[in-house]
Each structure stands twice: as C-alpha cells, then as structure tokens.
Amino acid sequence: MNHAAIRAQFPLLTLCQGDYPLCYLDTAATAQKPECVIAAMDNYYRQQNANVHRGSYQLSASATSAVEAVRDQLVSFINACARQEIIFTHGTTESLNLLAYGLTPHLTAGDVILVDSAAHHANLVPWQQLALRTGAIVEPIALDSQQRLNIEAFKSQLARNPKLVALSHVSNVLGTVNDVAQLCQLAKHAGAITVVDGAQAIAHLNVDVQTIGCDFYAFSGHKMYGPTGVGVLWGKLSELEQLTPMLTGGEMIKTVSFSGTTFGALPHRLEAGTPPIAEIIGLGAALEFLKQHANNDSHAHEQHMLQLLQQGLAQLPEIELYGAHSDNCGAVAFNVRGEHHQDIGALLDQQGVAIRCGHHCAMPLMELLQLSGCCRASIGIYTNEQDIQQFLAALKQALELLNEDF
Ligand SMILES: Cc1ncc(COP(=O)(O)O)c(C=O)c1O
Structure with missing residues (x-):
C-alpha cells in the first residue's frame, strides 16, 4: 500500500482548522487513530459488550477471547516468550508505577537507582517514590555534549552496582535513540534490574524485548495508533513473579476469606x-x-520526514535545534532564539499547525539544557511532505511577524 493510502485511513487528518488543512505534528503526545481502531471499538460496544473472565454466557466468553487474543498478538509483536509476560495496564505511566511499587520489598536503604537524565517524568517520579519508601538513592545517568546518554559515564556509575537502571528507548523530547541492548547488557553485567520506557519507540522501531535483553519494557496503546487508556508492562516471567501487586481486588485473586x-x-x-x-x-x-503497514518502507518514510524537518529547521538562522541527529526517531526539538516557545506554538496554531510546547514532562532535561521549555514537532506513519512544508511555511510566517517593527 502506498503512503497516501495509509494516510487516508486516518479520518481526523482530513480536518481543516479555519482556512488551513490540519497539520498534525504532535504524534509523540498521542497518535491519530486509523479507521480500523475506531471500528473495532465501535463494534465491541455494539456487538460484544460484556465483562471478561467471569461470565458463564457466550457474550462474555466472546469478549474474553477478544481480549486474550490481543495478549497473544502482543507476544508476537514484541517477541515475548510467553503470554503471562504481558500485563495490561492503562498506559506507560501505570506500567512504571506498578513496577516501582511492586519492587518495593526488593530494595533497601542505600541501593542505587540510575535513571536516564532525559527520562519522561513517568520514568523518574515512580523511582523517586520508591526511593522515598525504601531509602534507595536515585541518580541521573549523564548525557554527553550531543545530548546522547554518556556511555563512559554510565560504565563508571555501574561500578557501584546499582540495583536498578531505568532508560528511555527513545527520548520524547529530542527523539534520540538509546542503544538499549548495549546499555542493558552492561547494566545486567553489573547485576541491575533493567527497565526500558518504550513509549516513544514502540510505534517507530522494531521492538524485540529478547534482543534488547531488558527485564521490563513499558509502553502505551495511544502512541501506537491505538486508544488511550490501555498500555502494557512486559516483564520476564521470573521478574514479574517477584512483584507485589499494586492493585488488589477482583480478577487477581485465587481465594478470599476473612482470614486472608x-x-x-x-x-x-x-x-x-x-x-x-x-x-x-x-x-x-x-x-x-502496524503488522500490515509498519515495515522497512514506512520506517524509511518516517526517517525521511524527520530529516526534512531537521534540515528545514537547520536552514533558519533564528532556530536553535537540540540533540538533532540523523538517526533520531519521531521528534525534533527546537526554539526560536529570543522568543518564548508558547508564542511560537500559538502562532503556528493560528495557521493550522499542531506542535507541542513546554517542558514535555522532562524538567530535568530542560534544566540540563538550561531551558524553560522548547517546541517539539513529532511525526507518525501518516506524516507527509505537505505537513512538513506547511509547518516550515507557518514557522517562517511566524518569524516574519515577530521580526516586524511595531
Ligand atoms: C517517553 C515517555 N514515557 C512515558 C510517557 C507517559 O505515557 P502515558 O501518558 O501514556 O502513560 C510518555 C508520554 O508522553 C512518554 O513520551
């Protein structure tokens, strides 16, 4: 299927905003949904709605099989070893909280938790809370001058035998891709539990949890063209077995009585x-x-779109780019020198362009970059050259407006 036909599956992308076609460059926040996703949910409510795992009637059995079939799909999508390794959550944030809570009995005072300096707050705050509960110490893994994780610094931190290492597969701000397989190998060698936040990788890269070699991998449905409100925590079976459940109640019990x-x-x-x-x-x-459409061609297309974005921005002297590399994935971060990022976002919005401005739930990274915030344009499988052109033209228009003498 050619690219235009893939894009045509996303009804929202045909919208206009005033006189402008909608130019959606905020896929890193949430991806648009193809017809098949909208139809599947619509069909469930019209044809299948029943609670799962508890009904003795056909409708419930049908809903249960539909849910359990998705667990099987996930096994093959990320190359898990077993269906028991796939835990449904409400999103990456819940996956990482569930994990941090579940590990509480396994950490003690003084244990070191190393966290990617560019991590999204969802992959930092739960570890800080775990540290508060246990007396463990959270330390950042430094970035190098190119805003990539600094492997040499990481190696020396590993000499302290951290208990846990939490990494982002892809930075949600910069789009930099970490070599998580190499980092996890080093961390495992030092005896650490390894956690990878895959929220920004899952829709763009081929994720194979066995090749990565981590203990846990978390992601959200809505960033991979699925709905909001669903996510996954994948873990090695032996590691998941160690977790204390964060939520207790129905569905998760074997026996319940007032004695226990x-x-x-x-x-x-x-x-x-x-x-x-x-x-x-x-x-x-x-x-x-994704199985049908995400392949080498679509990955090359996304890479091409990202490079057009980076190149177009690099040609504008007013623009400061952050951590832009040709092998980045999904997103580009920038500011207009001397202008507030929110003003740029507002001026682009007036021309139908949706980008994200702010700290992107990565305040420690902003602090490292000495920024109060920045603009981020991010792409998906549906992004096309017209989007990039519309964005660059709108940005130039905004720059002209800002340069006018009043
Ligand atoms: C890298 C990263 N981790 C975690 C999250 C949190 O995901 P969610 O809000 O779906 O739980 C995000 C969301 O933007 C993200 O980009």
Missing part, C-alpha cells in the same frame, strides 16, 4: 479489576494495522 487472601497466577495477578476491554480490543486493531 491468596493471589492468582500471572498475568491476572497484576491486573486487578475490570480491564479496559474496548481499549484492549482497539489496541489489537492497532497492532494489526
């Missing part, structure tokens, strides 16, 4: 309560969409 409760087996032990059924089914449709 025993927990059920994985994966349900970590999935208390009614899961987001329609959202899981929508995620299944998104996985099928």
Whole structure:
C-alpha cells in the first residue's frame, strides 16, 4: 500500500482548522487513530459488550477471547516468550508505577537507582517514590555534549552496582535513540534490574524485548495508533513473579476469606479489576494495522520526514535545534532564539499547525539544557511532505511577524 493510502485511513487528518488543512505534528503526545481502531471499538460496544473472565454466557466468553487474543498478538509483536509476560495496564505511566511499587520489598536503604537524565517524568517520579519508601538513592545517568546518554559515564556509575537502571528507548523530547541492548547488557553485567520506557519507540522501531535483553519494557496503546487508556508492562516471567501487586481486588485473586487472601497466577495477578476491554480490543486493531503497514518502507518514510524537518529547521538562522541527529526517531526539538516557545506554538496554531510546547514532562532535561521549555514537532506513519512544508511555511510566517517593527 502506498503512503497516501495509509494516510487516508486516518479520518481526523482530513480536518481543516479555519482556512488551513490540519497539520498534525504532535504524534509523540498521542497518535491519530486509523479507521480500523475506531471500528473495532465501535463494534465491541455494539456487538460484544460484556465483562471478561467471569461470565458463564457466550457474550462474555466472546469478549474474553477478544481480549486474550490481543495478549497473544502482543507476544508476537514484541517477541515475548510467553503470554503471562504481558500485563495490561492503562498506559506507560501505570506500567512504571506498578513496577516501582511492586519492587518495593526488593530494595533497601542505600541501593542505587540510575535513571536516564532525559527520562519522561513517568520514568523518574515512580523511582523517586520508591526511593522515598525504601531509602534507595536515585541518580541521573549523564548525557554527553550531543545530548546522547554518556556511555563512559554510565560504565563508571555501574561500578557501584546499582540495583536498578531505568532508560528511555527513545527520548520524547529530542527523539534520540538509546542503544538499549548495549546499555542493558552492561547494566545486567553489573547485576541491575533493567527497565526500558518504550513509549516513544514502540510505534517507530522494531521492538524485540529478547534482543534488547531488558527485564521490563513499558509502553502505551495511544502512541501506537491505538486508544488511550490501555498500555502494557512486559516483564520476564521470573521478574514479574517477584512483584507485589499494586492493585488488589477482583480478577487477581485465587481465594478470599476473612482470614486472608491468596493471589492468582500471572498475568491476572497484576491486573486487578475490570480491564479496559474496548481499549484492549482497539489496541489489537492497532497492532494489526502496524503488522500490515509498519515495515522497512514506512520506517524509511518516517526517517525521511524527520530529516526534512531537521534540515528545514537547520536552514533558519533564528532556530536553535537540540540533540538533532540523523538517526533520531519521531521528534525534533527546537526554539526560536529570543522568543518564548508558547508564542511560537500559538502562532503556528493560528495557521493550522499542531506542535507541542513546554517542558514535555522532562524538567530535568530542560534544566540540563538550561531551558524553560522548547517546541517539539513529532511525526507518525501518516506524516507527509505537505505537513512538513506547511509547518516550515507557518514557522517562517511566524518569524516574519515577530521580526516586524511595531
Ligand atoms: C517517553 C515517555 N514515557 C512515558 C510517557 C507517559 O505515557 P502515558 O501518558 O501514556 O502513560 C510518555 C508520554 O508522553 C512518554 O513520551
């Protein structure tokens, strides 16, 4: 299928904003949804709506099979070893909180937790909370002058035998890609539990958790063309078995009496309560969409779009680019010298262009870059050259306006 046909599957992208076609460059915040995802959720509510894992009737059995089929799809999508390794959550944030809570009994005072300096708050704050509960110490993994993780500094930090290492696969601000396989290998060698936040990688890279060699990998459905409200925590079975459930209640138990409760087996032990059924089914449709359309061609297309963005921005003398490399993925971060990032966002919005401005839930990275915030343009499988041209033309128009003498 050619690229135009892929884009045509996203109804929202045909919208206009005033006189302008909508130019959506905020896929890193959330991706647009193809028809198949919208239809799958619509169909669930019209044809299948019932609670899962508990009904003795056909409708419930059908909803249960639909949900469990998505678990199987996920196994092959990320090359997990077993379906019990796939834990449904409501998103990356919940996945990482569930993990940090679940590890509480395994950390003690003085244990070191190393966290990527560019990490999204969702991959930092839960570790800080874990540290508060246990007396562990959270330390940043430094970036080099190119805003990539500094491997030499990391190696020397590993000499202290950290208990846990938390990495981003792809930075949500800069789009830099970490060699998580190499980093995890080094961390495992030092005896650390390895956690990778894959929220920004899952839709753009081929993620193979066995090749990466981490212990845990977290991601959200809505960043991979699926619905909001569903995500995944993947973990090695032996590691997941160690986690204390963060949520307790229905679905996750084996026996309950007033004298005590025993927990059920994985994966349900970590999935208390009614899961987001329609959202899981929508995620299944998104996985099928990606299986059909995400391939070497689409990856090359996305890479081309990102490079057009980087090159177009680099040609404007007023623009300061951050950590822009040709092998980045999905996003480019920049500022207009002397202008506030929110003003740039507002001027682009007036011309139909949607980008994200602010600290991007990465305040420690902003502090490192000595910025109060920045603009971020991010792309998806549907982004085309017209989007890039519209964005660059709107930015030039904004610059002209800002340069006018009043
Ligand atoms: C790298 C990264 N991690 C975690 C998250 C949090 O994801 P969610 O809000 O879906 O839980 C995001 C969201 O932007 C992200 O970009």
